[in-house]
Amino acid sequence: MSQTKVEDKRHLRSMVTRQKLLQAAKEVFLQEGFQKATISQMIKKANIGYGTAYVHFEGKEDLLIVLMEDVMGRFYEIAEISFLPNSKKKAEEIINKQAHSFLLLAEAERDMMQIFEQAIGVSSLVSEKWKAIREKFIQRISEDVAYAQQNGLARAELNHEIVARGWFFTNEMYLWEIIRNEHHGSVAEIAKTITAVYVTGLYL
CATH class of the missing domain: 1.10.357.10 (Tetracycline Repressor, domain 2)
Incomplete structure (x- = not known):
């Protein structure tokens, strides 16, 4: 597989992960409110790894x-x-x-x-x-x-x-x-x- 195709797949996977995390964050915020919501709840709901999540976002803010x-x-x-x-x-x-x-x-x-x-x-x-x-x-x-x-x-x-x-x-x-x-x-x-x-x- 060419380097470009590998990078394209990686980029697509990264975008999908980011979207999953944003959707999970939205659900957690609506359920818990801003102050009670935690990034751990969002990561768990999105079903992704902690390391992966922190590549995309520093925190709930x-x-x-x-x-x-x-x-x-x-x-x-x-x-x-x-x-x-x-x-x-x-x-x-x-x-x-x-x-x-x-x-x-x-x-x-x-x-x-x-x-x-x-x-x-x-x-x-x-x-x-x-x-x-x-x-x-x-x-x-x-x-x-x-x-x-x-x-x-x-x-x-x-x-x-x-x-x-x-x-x-x-x-x-x-x-x-x-x-x-x-x-x-x-x-x-x-x-x-x-x-x-x-x-x-x-x-x-």
């Missing part, structure tokens, strides 16, 4: 961060929706759709998001990762605000980065309320209301 990146990647796809409005009305439609989709996804991912919230509160590694994820969203929103300003749709005197932070933090606050089941009103109503307030303040 590493595993959770990969799971967090995966879930938040789906949220980020919403932020990436093409934003090229030619009117205030069109901008409001796109922004409302984004806010609604974002909060609906929070509802759909409630169980894992609850684990992320626990981890953010106790792990500096996970907390730093959340901050990095947050900045990525803010940067993307900032680009959309700048586009609206450059095209004469939004108030040019406002700092687009500060506006973006305010809009993300509003969404984030409602995201956690939904995850904790503490929200008042439906997701559609929340999205429509916060969008109307945001657009009214920013757009001309």
